[in-house]
Amino acid sequence: MTLDTTVGARHLARYGQEWWRSAVIYQVYPRSFADANGDGMGDLPGITSRLGSLAALGIDAVWLSPFMRSPQKDAGYDVSDYCDVDPLFGTLADFDDMLTRAHELGLRVLVDLVPNHTSDQHRWFQAALASEEGSPERAFYHFKDGRGASGDLPPNNWVSMFGGPAWTRTTNPDGTPGQWYCHLFDSSQPDLNWENPKVEEAFEAILRFWLDRGVDGFRVDQPHAMGKAEGLPDHPDVERAGAGFIEGEASPPMWFQDSVHPIFRKWRKILDSYPGERAMCGEAYVLPLSFMALWVRPDEFHQTFNFRFLDSEWKPEILFNSINESFEAFDGVGAPSTWVLSNHDIIRHATRMGGVQGRPTASDGIGPNDPQPDRELGLRRARAATLFVLGLPGSTYLYQGEELGLPEHTTLADEFRQDPTFYRTSGKRVGRDGCRVPLPWESGLGAANGFNRTGQAWLPQPEIYAEYARDRQEGVAGSTLELYKHGLATRRRLGLGEGSFDWAPEFVSENSLGYRNGDILVVHNFGHEPIALPAGEISASSLHGMTSGHDLVADQTVWLRIS
Missing domain, CATH: 3.90.400.10 (Oligo-1,6-glucosidase; Domain 2)
Known part of the structure; x- marks a missing residue:
């Protein structure tokens, strides 16, 4: 297979631009990050207590998944009060303390906003x-x-x-x-009517409530679902599309309506009226990316998640095409490309890359009766994929625990499952609980490995999580945690997030993929045989111990400084 690099994307460096154009943003899933009071549920004081670890990791900002008041039918994405903290996580005072501490550490904070639907208890x-x-x-x-x-x-x-x-x-x-x-989601999540000006007014007040408290912006949940076609007509192709859409065909009546764009323009004006470069990222699942680019025109969202890249198989031809499409679409409207490998809705990439069989989508989860992935292979490829992504210019999102190499919990028993997908499909789809298991901080410190002091956890950790605990990786040469720290520090030092992009034709093939960001050559080996590298200094390698003068082995990524 030969990929035509003459039609490949190019991206010009943009140094000294707004922070959100090149930021590394770390997703905190509050119920699973850290538990300060020992009740088994992560909380805001727990987050505050661990922020120093995130600052040491080398990120720029934190995105908090929902912590607002909620009956928790969908892990907080069913909001009953947008201007209060759910008692599970603490109080508004706890939030203020967390925000203050984050800012002291130089970290910005984005909060999740869920505007398509409320809780039925609202x-x-x-x-x-x-x-x-x-x-x-x-x-x-x-x-x-x-x-x-x-x-x-x-x-x-x-x-x-x-x-x-x-x-x-x-x-x-x-x-x-x-x-x-x-309700496009659970029956406990009724959809709001965004044709009603009163709904718009209510959310503009919600935005100002959190901006006045000092948040640095928002991650907006399902913005492409907010508008509905007039009269709510039938989905014309529900047999093929189900709840979704067919890429390249006419938009269904519940997705991608033009009526949403004036709403986002109003929101952008509100954010722009505040000091400090407040930012707004949309979870706009819109394809192709040329269509998604409409959501990040200069007066709408600052950035959107790049679902084309997230959904891409780890194969050179697919990645080549998705990266080309990304730069072409986002550069065309002056927006940054965003890169992400894992989040709270999909199988962790350390597990996906170990061989996931029989899953229609990466959000379907893996159960104990499914074929089990290869953990060693998955981690090796996940480390390489992370380094490949961190070299790309633009903004990068990390999901909590990926810096530890955490795999999915693939053997979670049905009795512990809480995802509404599991119940609404009578267990045919096990849901997303496997990627939401609490983090292991200190190996052997209770049954939850330092998630708290009591060992309680709203979802139980698998036994193998003790091997991945942060304290067993901190300062250990070759650990996944140290790989992330080194990669992030090098990315910052070399300005790769603000840098340029050109394919390296000599490394674009069926067995490899390579690109240049300034004077850094990034190459990954997808094949089985070693690949000869040019002379240069190794700035980072997904395999520990490689410094210079070695061939690139299978499933390895390197950053090579070419003199």
Whole structure:
């Protein structure tokens, strides 16, 4: 196979630009990061106590997954109060303490904002249920009469991303069946009606609440779902697309509506009115990337997640094409490309790269009855993939625990599972719990390895997690933690996040992939045979002990400074 590098992407260096263009942003999943009070649930004081470790890692910012008040039906993505902290995680005072400490350490803080839906326990939805049909309270959401002679059928054919229909019927105060409400996710997460100006006003106040407290920006959940086609018509291709969409074809009525863009422009003006380069990243699952680029035009989101790259198989041709598409799309609107390998919704890349079989998507999880990946191979490839990504210019996202090389918990028993996907599919999809298991900090310190002092944990760790604990890697040459520290420090020192990009044609083939960022050559060996490298100084290697004068072996990445 020969890849045509003459049509490959080029990216010019941009030094001294806004922080978010080249930042390394670390995702903290609060319930699984660190538990200060020992109840088995991570919390804000726990995060505060471990921020020094994140600063020492060499990141620029922290993104906190939801910690706002919630019944926790979907791990906090079902918000019942956007301007308060859930007692599971602490108080607003605890948040302020955490934010202050982060800023003292030079870390920026982004918070998760969930605008597509609320919890069914939110006062807005409770007021809607208590109000008459057609009331202003119901206009906050999508309430509709059912189809059929007695309204027993859902208003349209939409299906939920978590399985089952995207509609649930209400019960009137007198016990008779009522209207239906729309929920693209769990039935406990009713979708807001963003055609209602009152909803817009409410969220603008929410943005200002957190910006006034000093947050540095937001990660916005599912922004591409907020707009709905007028009249909520049937999905014209639900048999093929299910709850999703077919790339390159017309947008379904619940995704990618043009009506969302004026909303984001208003939000951008609000962020720009605050000092300190506040930033907004959208979880916009929009493909192709030329379409996603509409979400990061200069007056909308500062950046979006690059799902093309995240979904790419670790193969040279696929990566070559996704990187080309990324630079072409994002550079075309003046936005940074973003790079990510793991997050709270997909199988950890240290496990995916060890051979995942029979999974339709990386978000389906792995259960104890599934074929088990090769841990050693997965970690070797994951380390190499991380180094390959850290050399790319743009912004990089890390998911908590990947710096330890943590694998997925692939043998979690059904009795512990909490992901609504598991329940809404009767266990056919095991869900995302396996990547959300609490972190091991100190090996052997209780059953949870230092996640807390009591050993309790909302999800149990597998026994193997003790091997990956931070204290067993700190200062240990060749450990995954030290690889991340060295890679991040070198990336910062050489300005790679702000640097340039050109393919290295001599290393673009069916067995390798290489590019140049300034005078650094980054090469990965996808094949089985060693690859000869040119003369130069090894700045970083995914395999410990390589300094100079060696061939590149299978599943290895190096950064080579060419003199």
